[in-house]
Amino acid sequence: MATTATRHGAGKQTAATGLTLFAGVMLFISGILDVFRGIMAIADDDVYVSTPNYVFKFDLTSWGWIHLVFGALAVIVSIGLFGAKTWARVVGVGVAGLLLIANFLSIPYYPVWSLTLIALYAFIIWALCVVKRDPFAD
Numbered sequence: 001m002a003t004t005a006t007r008h009g010a011g012k013q014t015a016a017t018g019l020t021l022f023a024g025v026m027l028f029i030s031g032i033l034d035v036f037r038g039i040m041a042i043a044d045d046d047v048y049v050s051t052p053n054y055v056f057k058f059d060l061t062s063w064g065w066i067h068l069v070f071g072a073l074a075v076i077v078s079i080g081l082f083g084a085k086t087w088a089r090v091v092g093v094g095v096a097g098l099l100l101i102a103n104f105l106s107i108p109y110y111p112v113w114s115l116t117l118i119a120l121y122a123f124i125i126w127a128l129c130v131v132k133r134d135p136f137a138d
Contacts, residue, residue: 038068
């Protein structure tokens with residue numbers, strides 16, 4: 001019969017695995033969505049709002065490439081998260097942070113979707129940071 005400490009440790013491990021899996025799935029999905037968003041911007045789609053007076057104004061094609069590259073990087077990192085790799089958690093926080101900033105800066109071009117992805121990336125960062133590293137893992 002398992003002791004209380006053993007069950008408590010198993011519960012913590014299950015929660016950590018669940019949060020890492022959650023972050024991996026959300027990073028994968030949001031990365032794919034950012035890739036699509038980048039393709040739309042590169043193709044000069046009419047979905048975007050034109051903002052003539054914006055401090056962080058970039059060409060729409062530039063925003064497209066930024067979202068395409070970071071989105072593809074997010075998908076790659078999420079695959080590492082599925083393997084519960086420590087490097088993927090560290091890089092995942094960085095990539096999610098960069099995508100959060102990119103979405104913040106592109107709020108005037110696609111406001112509702114940018115705010116939605118900002119919230120999603122904030123949850124991803126939280127899920128990757130709240131899990132304590134297992135000293136015996138990779």
